[in-house]
Amino acid sequence: MGASAARKLWDRVTVFDGSRTWPEAMALVTGGERIERLVRVAELGPDERASCELMAGGGVITPGLVDCHTHLVFAGQRAAEFEQRLKGVSYAAIAAAGGGILSTVRATRAASEDELVEQTRPRLEALIADGVTTVEIKSGYGLSQNDELKMLRAARRLGAELPVRVLTTFLGAHALPPEFVGRPDAYIDEICKRMLPAVAEAGLADAVDVFCEHIAFTPAQCERVFEAATRLGLPVKIHAEQLSNQHGSALAARFGALSADHLEWLDEAGVAAMAEAGMVATLLPGAFLTLKETRLPPIQALRDAGVPMAVASDGNPGSSPMFQLTLMLNLACTLFGLTPTEALQGITRNAARALGLQGQAGELAEGRQADFCLWRIENPVELAYAVQSGRLRQRVVAGRITHGAPESGVSP
C-alpha cells in the first residue's frame, strides 16, 4: 500500500459536514483519496487509531469550500473605472468612453490563452488560500467563438495546474458584442448555431449560463439558448432578477436549471417555480455591496419554500472584484440575514448542488472524496463571524495536504 493510500487521522476535531455541526468531538480517517471513517472520538478503537498516521489534533474541519459562481478568467482590470465612479463620473459616461464590461471584452480578446492563464492564476490562488477546493469559472468576456473557447480552455488549464477542481460554464449570452450592436437576435443565433455546438463538441463546458436582464438579454432570447443547450445535453443556469424582475428564474425552472443567481427581484411565483424544479438559489452579496443595491433577495420566502441557498463570490472585474469566499459568509449574514449555518451550507453542500455535484463535493461523509479544510478556530460559526486571514491550517484535496503540513507535535 503506497503512502498516498495510508490511513491518515485528524483527531478531536469539530466537524461541519456541509449540513450541520456535529455536537461531539470527531475523528476523521482517510484512506487514499477517500474519507474512510467519520466517527465520534470515543468510537475510534485503539487498534484503529494506532493504524493511522496522525495529521492534526483539534480545530474545525469543514468540506473544501465551493465557489459556485465566478467570472475569474479575464484580462486587464477596471481599477481606473472604480476610481472614476467614486469621483462622480456616471456609468453612462464611462461606457461611452469605452469602459465597463466591453473594456474587459477588449482586453480578454487581445490576450493569448497563456496570458489569460497567467493573469487569472493569482485570483484563483487567492481563492485556494481561502479554502476553496471546487470553483466554477464562466466564459463571457470573449463573446466570439474563438475567444469564448480560449477562456474555457484557460479555465480548464488552471484546474489542471493548480490543486482545485474547476467547472466551466459557457456564458456567451453575457453581453452583446460590438459586432452585433442593434442585432441581439443575430448574436443569439450565433450562440445557438455556432458557438454552443463548438463548445459542446470540444467538451469545454460543464453548463450553460445566460444573463437575463434589461441591460443584457430578454427571456425569449435566453429561452433560445436554453433550448440549444438542452439539445446538446448541457445543464443550464441563469443570472436572473438582479436589477429587475424578468421572470428569468421561472423560465429557467422550465428547463430544470441547476440554479438561478442574484435574485434580488425574485417574486413569489419565481420562488415557487424554483422549489418545484429543485433549483438552487445562488446569492451574491459581493455584487449587492459593490453596486450599492438596496432590495434584498427574498430569503424568508426561499427558506419557507425549501429552496437550497448557495453563496458565491461572483468574482469579476466590475460588479464584484472580490476574490475571497469566506468574506461572502460574513456579508451573506450581515447584508442578507442568513444564519451562519445557512451561509456555511451555501459555500459547501448547496454550492456543490448548484454545480450538479451533489454527493461529489461540499459534504463530508464516509466514502466521499477527501476534500476538506482544517481551521484554527473552535466553532465553524467563527468563519462567518470574523474576517481574518491565517485561519486555514490545512487544505486537503483527495486525501493529500496541499496547504499546511502534518503537525508532528500533536498529542495522540
Added chain:
Amino acid sequence: MGASAARKLWDRVTVFDGSRTWPEAMALVTGGERIERLVRVAELGPDERASCELMAGGGVITPGLVDCHTHLVFAGQRAAEFEQRLKGVSYAAIAAAGGGILSTVRATRAASEDELVEQTRPRLEALIADGVTTVEIKSGYGLSQNDELKMLRAARRLGAELPVRVLTTFLGAHALPPEFVGRPDAYIDEICKRMLPAVAEAGLADAVDVFCEHIAFTPAQCERVFEAATRLGLPVKIHAEQLSNQHGSALAARFGALSADHLEWLDEAGVAAMAEAGMVATLLPGAFLTLKETRLPPIQALRDAGVPMAVASDGNPGSSPMFQLTLMLNLACTLFGLTPTEALQGITRNAARALGLQGQAGELAEGRQADFCLWRIENPVELAYAVQSGRLRQRVVAGRITHGAPESGVSP
C-alpha cells in the same frame, strides 16, 4: 558597514507616498533603517545603482499600512452572539443573558497576560500579513486598574515580539464595569484618580480614549477624563457621534485631541471644531457595515473643511470582527464614497497623524524610516478596488524585509 546598513534598491516601482502616486517609474534606495533616495528611475546614476543590492524590480510601493483604531487585545470571541442576533434574538435579550461587551470583559479579566498575548497574536499576524506596520491597540475590556494594565502590557509585548510598531491607548472609559452599575461618576473618579495615574506612571499608554455615547459616557464624564489625561501630559482621542450627536468631537477639539472616530452623526459645528483644532476624522466602515448603520459620516463637509480623514479596521469582537485593513479601503470607497486615493491616505499618512506620528510613519520620503510594502499590482488604486489576498510581495520594516524575499531573478 554591516549587512543591515548596506544600500538596497527597489527599482522601477510605482510609488504611492502617503499623499499621491508619482507619475513616473521610481527607484527607492534604503541605507540601513532609512530611506536614502526616492527618485525617478532616470535620475539614479549607473554608479549609484551598482552600489546597491537589488531587492525587486517593478510593482507598487506604498508606506507600511497604519491601522489607527483597533481593539485587538481581548479574550474569547462572540461568534455565538453573532449567530443569535441573526436568528432574531434581540440585543437586549443577549445583554440580559450576559452577552455583549460585558462577556468580553469577563473573558478578558479571566485571562492571564500570557493568554491575552496568545489569543491576540493571530489577529495581529493577520494585520501584518495584510501589510500593516503600525497599529494602535486600545484597552477597554479590563475596566479595572489591574486588568487595564494587563491589556496594555499584552499589547506592548506583542509589539516587542512581532515586526510591527504598536501604539497603546488607554480606554478605561469604554463601558461601565458591573461593579459600578448605577454609579458612572464614581467609575470616572476611579479612572481619573487611580487608573489613569497608574497607567501614566507605568508608561503604558501613548494616548487616552473615551466612548462618548448615550450607551456609554456623557460629554461631562468624558471631559473629566480628558482633563485628567491632559494633566498627565497624555494626548486624547474620542469615539464620537457614532449612534447619536453628543457633540463629543467639539469637546475633544477643545483638548486638542488627535482624532475623533466613527462620526456618522457629526454636524457642521463639529466639523468646524475639528478643522480648527487640526484633528483627524477616523472613519470605521467595518462597524458601519456590521451594525447595518444607514447614516453616513459627512464626508463632503470634512473634505470642504480640510479635515484629514483616516480609515481603520476598528477590529473588535462585537461591532467589527474584521481584521483586514485593505478590506476597509474597499468599504470606505463603496460605503462612504471616498476616492481610492483618499482611502489610501486614510490608512497611511492620515492614520499616522491620528496617532501623533506625522513624519514618523505613513509616508515615504528621503530620511524617513524605511517601513513600506511592495505589492503585486500595477496601480495603488487596485488595493481599494479588489479584495484579494496574496498581493503583498514584500513588507519592509526599518529597512529589513519581514515578509517575502529579495527577488534575485529580477533584471537590473
